[in-house]
Amino acid sequence: MKELAQLVNSSDSVLLFPHSKMDGDAAGSCGALCAALRNQGKKAYIFCDEVVPANLQFLVKDFITDDPDVFDVPGLCMAVDCGELGRFASRNETFLRGNRLACLDHHENGGQFEDAVCYVEPSSASTGELMLQLLLEMGVEITPFMADALYAAITTDTGDFRFSNSKKETHEAVAMLYDFGLDHAKVCNEIYDNERMEKLRMHSLAIADMEMIAGGKANIVCVTQNMLAESGAEMWETEGLIDTMRTIAGVEISALLKEDAPDKIKVSLRAKSYGEVLTIANAFDGGGHKKAAGGTIRKSIGEAKALVKDAIEQWFVAYDVQKQEEI
Amino acid sequence: MKELAQLVNSSDSVLLFPHSKMDGDAAGSCGALCAALRNQGKKAYIFCDEVVPANLQFLVKDFITDDPDVFDVPGLCMAVDCGELGRFASRNETFLRGNRLACLDHHENGGQFEDAVCYVEPSSASTGELMLQLLLEMGVEITPFMADALYAAITTDTGDFRFSNSKKETHEAVAMLYDFGLDHAKVCNEIYDNERMEKLRMHSLAIADMEMIAGGKANIVCVTQNMLAESGAEMWETEGLIDTMRTIAGVEISALLKEDAPDKIKVSLRAKSYGEVLTIANAFDGGGHKKAAGGTIRKSIGEAKALVKDAIEQWFVAYDVQKQEEI
Incomplete structure (x- = not known):
């Protein structure tokens, strides 16, 4: 995690790769990191060639690009909430163009990239919890938006804390997010009260x-x-x-x-x-x-x-x- | 809270009074305390003259009695998750027969009993969280059943952590319950996967x-x-x-x-x-x-x-x- 934090901190242009069929964990984790990088004055985008589900759009704001040439050579390409090329097949070429490669994931099969700095922890209920650790390790100031985005990641990937993957550390992470300004009711309203009739x-x-x-x-x-x-x-x-x-x-x-x-x-x-x-x-x-x-x-x-x-x-x-x- | 813990610890026969139309918070909080009291070798019952909803029955096990004369004179009658006589009108007479009276509640209007030791904290999202504090203050060993019952109280009264009453302390309480053997998936299955077709x-x-x-x-x-x-x-x-x-x-x-x-x-x-x-x-x-x-x-x-x-x-x-x- 320390190595990954150093790599991210030392990169000036970053492209984040959520998996295909982006879910709340991928969107929230990417959104939080992208906001942190931009607050550091860096160039950062979430690279995505699919429509983002309506109830997740508040998590990725204007961070999304579908332009593979947004950077000539991205300083860092980072897979978030996915650990193998097959999880974002249509965007592999751009990913592999990164000067450096990285991966943050909680899936069993995570970290399947050559020459990449990977942090994969399958015992974690969500990538959102790992992203919180990464942001803390990076030493960034966590804003209310980032807290909301990480909460969105956690609540969606744990079925609102009901799935068996939810555990002590999950609730500890959420408790910490309140210190950074989490407004969970707002997040739940966006995520869960946004259904089509x-x-x-x-x-x-x-x-x-x-x-x-x-x-x-x-x-x-x-x-x-x-x-x-x-x-x-x-x-x-x-x-x-x-x-x-x-x-x-x-x-x-x-x-x-x-x-x-x-x-x-x-x-x-x-x-x-x-x-x-x-x-x-x-x-x-x-x-x-x-x-x-x-x-x-x-x-x-x-x-x-x-x-x-x-x-x-x-x-x-x-x-x-x-x-x-x-x- | 200290005074309430001392009173409960010094009582040999205890009747617990959940409010009418018992919900998960009342059932879980009563269930946890009743189990703790019986583990202490005391006589304790939940006094209730209504049918307990099917999905909450695992929380109150064989603790329920509808016999107002189960004790000649109850050592302690304690209102749980309710703070006024009107919330359990059909059982007032028995409540007032208690040698001592007490109340643990998180409602705004809690503690409306004369000569009762009351702990009322409206800022708490659930009585379950207060019951955890009480059990800790009493110095009882919290069993997995009690942890499950308190989790049931918390998850139901916060709308599975979605309502605006949920906060940092709520998640901290849940994190602690895992140390006592909480099996949240089992509780969620009992509570939420128990609907009638x-x-x-x-x-x-x-x-x-x-x-x-x-x-x-x-x-x-x-x-x-x-x-x-x-x-x-x-x-x-x-x-x-x-x-x-x-x-x-x-x-x-x-x-x-x-x-x-x-x-x-x-x-x-x-x-x-x-x-x-x-x-x-x-x-x-x-x-x-x-x-x-x-x-x-x-x-x-x-x-x-x-x-x-x-x-x-x-x-x-x-x-x-x-x-x-x-x-």
Whole structure:
């Protein structure tokens, strides 16, 4: 961390690289560092060739550039909240043009860059917490804007402190941010109270259509093109829907099916505690982890739903048999 | 706090009084103290004559009694998260039978008991934080169960750290709870992932029927008896619905109308920042505060909706006129 702080402090022109599909952790961490660098009188930008989600725009202000030639040769190119070239593939060429390379990340696979100064701490719940450490190590004066941006990074990556990655150090970092002028209510309003009505309507249509299966231990929701047309929402706005499905008492496994095209159904599966959704995803050549898996089914939404439903119910039958045998 | 800790430590039989309509803060704070007292080998109960909400039952375990005669004369009766007799009216007689009286609360109007040892700190976001201080002052060993119960108190009363009452000390208290074995993910699962499917369905029907008014600056939702019948939900399960309405970008004022009976419509109004909903509630003899107000309209749901809609739109017209004049 000391080496990284020295490198950043000694660089006069800095390009920051958040990952593709920028989230609150990437945007907040980049925003805080970019503000710090500009306050030091340096030239700094966040290099991004995608649209920033509306609720995150306050974090990156006018820091964004999509011009790969904003610097002839950037003094420092730094990957933030991502640790491999594949996480920002369309911007690799510019990244590698940096005179020096760096990386700050909290993902397991972080730090996959040659000749880069990397600080990667997978035990940290967010890159925002690591960015706070970096700013302190750099000796910069942390402003209320930076405190807000780092809070945004932390609250989004921990599911508002609910996910299992949240821990003692997370709350200690937030407590410290108040000393620098954090206005958490303002940040939460920007981040969480910025939904499109169309998205809420689509979620409502989907939940109204939800089916409980496996005796209430699982639920399944299909978002069809018809629902998008009826609500005016877009398919990416299904974000958060599976989390709502999981809030129902007794539900162990949730399945969300998205009709991307009449014969292209994207499936997301989540388990709460004992469920193993990777086994279920294998039934249709999907992949993932034990608690979060998915895949694509090239059938109609009705056929896909029947297939997933069947795989889930079979998994519970097998699970019950195994439990019986153990007794 | 020292005096209160000494009083609790010197009492052999203790009855705890949460307020009516027990919430997470009352349940978690009572649960933690009751566990501490029993671990000290004392007789302690939470006296409550209402059904405890399903998602809070893990906090009060077998501590609840509805028997006013569980003690002939309770050594200590202590109001928790409430500061006046009116907050647990049906249990006043038993409370006043206590040999000694006490109160731990964070409400503005706390400590309204004669001859009671009261610790009231309105600047605290939750009674849970004060209960942590009390347990530390009492010198008890804080167990993982107590840590979980206090976390439940804090997360629920701060809206998962989003409300404006949350602050530095709130996060410092949570950081400390990890030292005592807090499992926040387990608590969040119990508290937040314990919804009835019927409730979610009702919220969906209501949101699908939501009307945006005043050029998108307000929204209005009616929950009818038909929606309850269609979803299987009960009217009290509208809890949280107005918060969802508020998450829509650009919405300043939200109005929720509940059809309790064909000619009895309960109205809830919320404003985010500059809106003044008390003025709007006055249009139908309601009351409340600037940012949260309501009342009852004795008309049909259709008439009530027209009335509220009109009052909201008129408020925005008046607000715009006033703003114009200021310029």
